[in-house]
Amino acid sequence: xxxxxxxxxxxxxxxxxxxxxxxxxxxxxxxxxxxxxxxxxxxxxxxxxxxxxxxxxxxxxxxxxxxxxxxxxxxxxxxxxxxxxxxxxxxxxxxxxxxxxxxxxxxxxxxxxxxxxxxxxxxxxxxxxxxxxxxxxxxxxxxxxxxxxxxxxxxxxxxxxxxxxxxxxxxxxxxxxxxxxxxxxxxxxxxxxxxxxxxxxxxxxxxxxxxxxxxxxxxxxxxxxxxxxxxxxxxxxxxxxxxxxxxxxxxxxxxxxxxxxxxxxxxxxxxxxxxxxxxxxxxxxxxxxxxxxxxxxxxxxxxxxxxxxxxxxxxxxxxxxxxxxxxxxxxxxxxxxxxxxxxxxxxxxxxxxxxxxxx
Amino acid sequence: xxxxxxxxxxxxxxxxxxxxxxxxxxxxxxxxxxxxxxxxxxxxxxxxxxxxxxxxxxxxxxxxxxxxxxxxxxxxxxxxxxxxxxxxxxxxxxxxxxxxxxxxxxxxxxxxxxxxxxxxxxxxxxxxxxxxxxxxxxxxxxxxxxxxxxxxxxxxxxxxxxxxxxxxxxxxxxxxxxxxxxxxxxxxxxxxxxxxxxxxxxxxxxxxxxxxxxxxxxxxxxxxxxxxxxxxxxxxxxxxxxxxxxxxxxxxxxxxxxxxxxxxxxxxxxxxxxxxxxxxxxxxxxxxxxxxxxxxxxxxxxxxxxxxxxxxxxxxxxxxxxxxxxxxxxxxxxxxxxxxxxxxxxxxxxxxxxxxxxx
Numbered sequence: 006x007x008x009x010x011x012x013x014x015x016x017x018x019x020x021x022x023x024x025x026x027x028x029x030x031x032x033x034x035x036x037x038x039x040x041x042x043x044x045x046x047x048x049x050x051x052x053x054x055x056x057x058x059x060x061x062x063x064x065x066x067x068x069x070x071x072x073x074x075x076x077x078x079x080x081x082x083x084x085x086x087x088x089x090x091x092x093x094x095x096x097x098x099x100x101x102x103x104x105x106x107x108x109x110x111x112x113x114x115x116x117x118x119x120x121x122x123x124x125x126x127x128x129x130x131x132x133x134x135x136x137x138x139x140x141x142x143x144x145x146x147x148x149x150x151x152x153x154x155x156x157x158x159x160x161x162x163x164x165x166x167x168x169x170x171x172x173x174x175x176x177x178x179x180x181x182x183x184x185x186x187x188x189x190x191x192x193x194x195x196x197x198x199x200x201x202x203x204x205x206x207x208x209x210x211x212x213x214x215x216x217x218x219x220x221x222x223x224x225x226x227x228x229x230x231x232x233x234x235x236x237x238x239x240x241x242x243x244x245x246x247x248x249x250x251x252x253x254x255x256x257x258x259x260x261x262x263x264x265x266x267x268x269x270x271x272x273x274x275x276x277x278x279x280x281x282x283x284x285x286x287x288x289x290x291x292x293x294x295x296x297x298x299x300x301x302x303x304x305x306x307x308x309x310x311x312x313x314x315x316x317x318x319x320x321x322x323x324x325x326x327x328x329x330x331x332x333x334x335x336x337x338x339x340x341x342x343x344x345x346x347x348x349x350x351x352x353x354x355x356x357x358x359x360x361x362x363x364x
Numbered sequence: 365x366x367x368x369x370x371x372x373x374x375x376x377x378x379x380x381x382x383x384x385x386x387x388x389x390x391x392x393x394x395x396x397x398x399x400x401x402x403x404x405x406x407x408x409x410x411x412x413x414x415x416x417x418x419x420x421x422x423x424x425x426x427x428x429x430x431x432x433x434x435x436x437x438x439x440x441x442x443x444x445x446x447x448x449x450x451x452x453x454x455x456x457x458x459x460x461x462x463x464x465x466x467x468x469x470x471x472x473x474x475x476x477x478x479x480x481x482x483x484x485x486x487x488x489x490x491x492x493x494x495x496x497x498x499x500x501x502x503x504x505x506x507x508x509x510x511x512x513x514x515x516x517x518x519x520x521x522x523x524x525x526x527x528x529x530x531x532x533x534x535x536x537x538x539x540x541x542x543x544x545x546x547x548x549x550x551x552x553x554x555x556x557x558x559x560x561x562x563x564x565x566x567x568x569x570x571x572x573x574x575x576x577x578x579x580x581x582x583x584x585x586x587x588x589x590x591x592x593x594x595x596x597x598x599x600x601x602x603x604x605x606x607x608x609x610x611x612x613x614x615x616x617x618x619x620x621x622x623x624x625x626x627x628x629x630x631x632x633x634x635x636x637x638x639x640x641x642x643x644x645x646x647x648x649x650x651x652x653x654x655x656x657x658x659x660x661x662x663x664x665x666x667x668x669x670x671x672x673x674x675x676x677x678x679x680x681x682x683x684x685x686x687x688x689x690x691x692x693x694x695x696x697x698x699x700x701x702x703x704x705x706x707x708x709x710x711x712x713x714x715x716x717x718x719x720x721x722x723x
Contacts, residue, residue, distance in 0.1 A: 206678075232568050
């Protein structure tokens with residue numbers, strides 16, 4: 006497939022999901038090996054699911070939520086006696102909840118699963134497991150549908166010929182399928198508006214260079230990868246028309262936590278009067294977190310920065326500081342694109358209304 | 365050496381230079397191999413010097429200038445007959461001038477060498493070569509002395525406990541020795557002011573993670589490496605007090621070309637009211653370039669972005685865009701620290717006066 010050109014025909018790859026439930030089990034595409042290898046992990050225990058989330062084999066807030074929902078089901082598969090059901094559910098819930106702190110979709114999915122568990126556990130292990138599996142499949146398909154709706158709502162924000170910059174990967178790989186930011190780009194491309202994508206490589210783990218580039222290539226959408234620190238130079242030369250990113254958690258006031266570097270892109274966008282959009286399902290909005298200051302920010306192993314492709318590139322690997330996310334204040338966000346529509350400032354009101362509307 | 369702690373005693377490594385003239389020949393430390401290997405290149409022909417400059421074995425505007433000065437001498441070493449002198453000088457001058465477009469110190473050194481050549485060529489090959497060698501050694505030692513003066517002038521700008529962020533490498537490795545931005549940091553550390561350095565890794569070629577980290581470790585100055593896109597998050601958390609960078613070319617109005625990503629740091633600094641300083645010798649100021657728009661910006665091989673440590677990390681290496689420098693407009697620059705003092709806005713006047721003062 007030629008990655009530099011693409012027609013405006015509808016992209017063909019839309020059914021792709023990095024998460025599959027098949028043959029009675031959960032399979033996750035190991036994103037740490039992309040683009041070199043496409044290897045699926047058979048998650049036969051919740052420990053395997055938790056490990057996949059922790060080491061970013063599955064990543065992206067919506068995809069983490071969907072994986073955690075299925076992970077609850079996987080955890081209950083080993084329960085033979087109904088009297089073990091409660092203890093086991095708590096174990097699995099705690100295991101999965103402890104994997105990563107920032108993405109709120111994790112807690113969102115686990116708490117929905119817990120409610121459902123409590124409403125059904127009296128029916129015994131087998132029946133409860135079946136109910137949870139149907140629910141998890143619903144979380145998965147709802148997430149894909151939300152992404153498609155986000156894409157549909159975004160079209161009016163774009164103009165023909167737009168060159169769009171994105172940071173990290175908020176594509177099919179980061180969701181149940183289709184993607185949030187990449188879904189918006191796909192929709193804009195299918196409508197003849199998005200002409201080109203600038204892909205921030207997204208250090209340290211290169212989700213842009215590895216994953217977004219891989220997805221855009223499959224979709225036939227023209228792109229070029231850039232170092233994260235090139236974004237400012239491109240904006241100052243008038244080469245970027247719009248920016249769209251995903252999110253790991255949105256506070257009640259519209260402050261946005263996302264992959265480290267997102268804040269920098271937003272500050273540059275403000276200086277150059279370029280619209281900065283956030284694409285996210287309502288499950289990423291956390292009404293219990295008032296502002297971005299209250300969002301827990303994960304710090305990860307310094308060697309993620311100093312060791313690339315297994316090679317130690319800095320003289321002392323302990324000497325790196327590796328914060329995985331940053332917070333973009335609401336005043337830098339031109340719009341939050343959700344499955345129920347495009348939210349605008351003041352976000353306290355527009356977010357409250359959107360959540361109320363969704364019930 | 366413990367890289368995380370350091371006393372306030374004068375750093376011991378100050379005599380280090382990446383450029384050496386010994387045993388009648390030029391030796392350059394191959395910076396592409398640092399920090400894993402310390403290998404010196406014996407530059408027995410000007411083609412080897414040019415190749416070292418092109419592939420960044422020697423880099424940093426002042427170090428390129430010094431290397432080019434010695435490179436003229438190396439080029440004349442093969443001249444056996446006086447009647448070949450003129451043709452050979454032109455060849456070598458053109459070869460070296462064509463290596464890299466952005467750093468003005470290259471042209472500055474070559475044009476000074478050309479003037480000297482023209483004033484002396486009538487004395488024959490041997491005498492001219494000797495005059496040029498003495499001159500090149502002077503360019504080298506003057507550059508080190510300029511760096512020390514830059515360091516001395518900068519002390520008053522710093523306060524005790526300062527956490528300083530720098531981008532790329534403007535250290536001993538980038539100069540004749542001592543460094544511009546790292547010289548300022550060293551001087552501030554020796555005066556008990558600089559407490560810690562945040563080192564932007566500086567993608568794509570990681571001059572921060574590889575070279576600045578290596579230098580600060582040798583100097584015993586506490587540092588941590590960060591991804592370039594972490595700088596904004598650190599500033600928003602109040603963890604950065606001052607920024608100092610080097611430059612490849614400063615226009616007559618104070619616009620500053622430097623390693624890609626510098627502009628982004630300057631924009632973030634402005635948002636957070638953090639002083640953004642540029643440290644550079646007067647040889648980096650180009651009075652013939654009116655503004656930053658006129659500075660030629662080098663574009664380099666896309667595989668510098670997509671291939672790290674020899675491993676292809678993105679699905680299509682042709683799909684990267686690799687601009688090596690950006691321009692920071694003068695309004696974002698709090699001060700330009702030179703060997704004749706600290707220049708402030710309006711830079712058109714302060715730069716004109718500084719150049720006049722230096723003669």
